[in-house]
Amino acid sequence: MPHKGNYLAKTWININDEEEVAFWAKRFHVTPKEILAAVAHVGKPVRYVEQHLEHKLLNG
Secondary structure, eight states: OOOGGGGGGOSBOOTTOHHHHHHHHHHHTSOHHHHHHHHHHHOSBHHHHHHHHHHHHHHO
């Protein structure tokens, strides 16, 4: 399992790792459930998840 500092170097989110999901949730200021929903919608790439969450924030 990677150290938390290594999560930023990753290009995709491992939804099976609760610590990693929690890391990304904190980073994007959302809940872990919202991370999982975003991954279900756009896939595991961090860039896609970030764009989806930004779009959701801007458009309600």
